[in-house]
């Protein structure tokens with residue numbers, strides 16, 4: 001009997017340390033210097049603030065915590081990572097302070113898994129040390145949900161690949177040192193300052209990039225030629241579950257805020273937490289957050305005990321459920337906050353607007369729902385004839401066969417069963 005929801009005490013100590021560290025160090029830093037980690041490399045003042053904190057994180061073995069041991073990380077596995085992300089996800093700068101920020105994490109993961117020793121030396125180490133930053137260029141303006149629509153290509157010309165195409169919504173593209181560009185025939189690592197990489201003015205955070213006759217040496221192909229889809233799946237599968245883990249933290253923050261506020265305001269003669277509709281908001285949110293959390297932890301456990309590919313259906317379910325629970329809980333929290341909730345003076349508005357973002361990024365919810373439905377339905381067969389398997393008259397007929405010998409031995413028992421059958425039939 002191996003069901004166990006407890007955290008081992010040694011790891012709980014790590015979690016407690018992370019929670020306190022985030023509360024005492026990470027939150028003040030991000031409130032006053034929101035871009036400190038990104039600016040660290042160029043600004044000694046920011047480095048003086050960030051480096052001692054990152055050293056503490058490294059000293060506790062918590063750096064790059066998403067990577068397996070053989071890929072250069074601490075090798076926590078997904079369950080421990082989920083428990084850590086439930087804390088880190090509360091603070092927007094915590095992932096970068098802990099060396100596990102998107103989109104670099106996914107890029108490091110495929111670099112670690114598919115890179116040659118030279119590629120790892122050249123790009124993985126500096127990425128892990130935050131000496132350089134990366135972006136991932138996959139989505140194209142014609143449509144992101146269907147990779148069959150992507151047309152960006154790399155054509156070999158002597159000792160170089162020549163990339164032509166247009167990408168849309170490459171997060172942090174303009175700030176990246178290297179961009180992982182998904183072409184129809186493979187994923188290529190393109191230094192951002194390569195001639196022909198043209199970054200449009202808008203949008204600002206997630207970039208529209210034209211790749212115009214961009215030339216890179218042959219060794220900039222990552223993994224096998226034609227391996228783009230396999231690498232992309234590996235990259236995005238991991239990313240989705242990490243986002244879901246962090247979404248739990250956001251939901252909990254909204255929930256904590258909702259509960260505190262509900263106990264702090266009065267209306268119509270009582271504190272608002274005593275009004276039943278406020279209680280319903282608290283009760284529904286409590287149940288939904290815990291349902292999401294169990295789904296995510298079960299998925300993380302499945303990955304640890306099999307693989308990301310094996311857990312594909314579960315990961316897809318986590319992806320759209322996280323967005324849905326975040327939407328519901330943050331909306332209720334905003335509502336309980338009344339007018340204050342609809343200002344941007346609390347984190348609630350950002351959480352709520354994070355829900356539609358979660359629904360779209362890493363593949364739109366609809367596509368993941370299709371994955372879940374298709375995979376789940378593979379485990380079923382159509383019934384024969386008109387009636388479903390759970391059709392009472394036929395279920396009873398089948399059940400009577402089990403008692404055939406007993407009825408033959410005791411006719412009274414058969415009569416009693418007939419009587420019961422008549423009584424049940426009368427009910428339909």
Ligand SMILES: Cc1cc2nc3c(=O)[nH]c(=O)nc-3n(C[C@H](O)[C@H](O)[C@H](O)COP(=O)(O)OP(=O)(O)OC[C@H]3O[C@@H](n4cnc5c(N)ncnc54)[C@H](O)[C@@H]3O)c2cc1C
Pocket residue numbers: 103135136137138139140141142143144145146168169170171172206357358360361362363364365366367370
């Ligand atoms: C915050 C954020 C960060 C991102 N970062 C990156 C990044 O770093 N790199 C990158 O390459 N991309 C990135 N993306 C892009 C993301 O991958 C795409 O937005 C996503 O794949 C959807 O593509 P699309 O926006 O073109 O929407 P479309 O594909 O046009 O879909 C629009 C709508 O059409 C409907 N739809 C589409 N397909 C189906 C279907 N099969 N069944 C039913 N309905 C369907 C849905 O309602 C869907 O919402 C990011 C997106 C966001 C929001």
